[in-house]
Amino acid sequence: MKNIIFKSTTIVLALSLIVSCNAVQNANKTQKGAAIGAAGGAVIGGIIGNNVGKNGNTALGAIIGAVVGGAAGGYIGNRMDKQAERIEEEIPGAEVTRVGEGINVTFNEDAGVYFDTNRSDVKGTSASTLDKLAGIFKEYPNSNVLVEGHTDSAGSEEYNWSLSQQRAESVTSYLVSKGISSGRFTTKWYGETQPRESNETAEGKAKNRRVELAIVASEELKQEAYEKTN
Numbered sequence: 001m002k003n004i005i006f007k008s009t010t011i012v013l014a015l016s017l018i019v020s021c022n023a024v025q026n027a028n029k030t031q032k033g034a035a036i037g038a039a040g041g042a043v044i045g046g047i048i049g050n051n052v053g054k055n056g057n058t059a060l061g062a063i064i065g066a067v068v069g070g071a072a073g074g075y076i077g078n079r080m081d082k083q084a085e086r087i088e089e090e091i092p093g094a095e096v097t098r099v100g101e102g103i104n105v106t107f108n109e110d111a112g113v114y115f116d117t118n119r120s121d122v123k124g125t126s127a128s129t130l131d132k133l134a135g136i137f138k139e140y141p142n143s144n145v146l147v148e149g150h151t152d153s154a155g156s157e158e159y160n161w162s163l164s165q166q167r168a169e170s171v172t173s174y175l176v177s178k179g180i181s182s183g184r185f186t187t188k189w190y191g192e193t194q195p196r197e198s199n200e201t202a203e204g205k206a207k208n209r210r211v212e213l214a215i216v217a218s219e220e221l222k223q224e225a226y227e228k229t230n
Helices: 011-026 031-038 041-054 058-065 070-090 124-139 157-177 202-208 219-229
Strands: 095-099 102-107 143-150 185-189 210-217
Touching: 058 095, 058 102, 058 143, 058 210, 070 095, 070 102, 070 124, 070 143, 070 210, 070 219, 124 157, 143 157, 157 185, 157 210, 210 219
Parallel strands: 143 185
Antiparallel strands: 095 102, 102 210, 143 210
């Protein structure tokens, strides 16, 4: 888990956060959700989420910020383990990371979701990849999805902002066209402001031209988790 630096209003809360992060780092996948909750649940998750987002990874921030924690968090984590495994099986090139009670998925050119220069339409290999993802979302209907668009630094900031919006919205629209409820999606875009790698190299730019997903529990899954664990 990436280091998280933030200000806390109390020493107790700060210590709780340290315990929480250590627990998540050392736990197995299903235990991660419960470990976060043991040190303060959704309140702590929200504080971590806000600070991760400020440090340039809003997808990760959204996942941690949505934490439920405790036994319910462990229940949700188990469901997310299975969904993450399905994504890895069906889309080998995708970078799939289990975080807390959610899943972070990064698609770039290597993962089969890419766009022609200055274009935002989904076609070819990208369409095939998203078809597989839509099938998995149908298998796991009780999860919500944040879709984020990012670009490299080529071109003006204003242009890249617009391009990242078009591409994120294109991915969301494509998945909705495959029968996934639009109510499950939130779509955001960040232009060139959140690079993963240096834009000084062609390889770095390729990694920065990406769409990221944050997959979290829906309210229905949270309610199910509470009912099953209380």
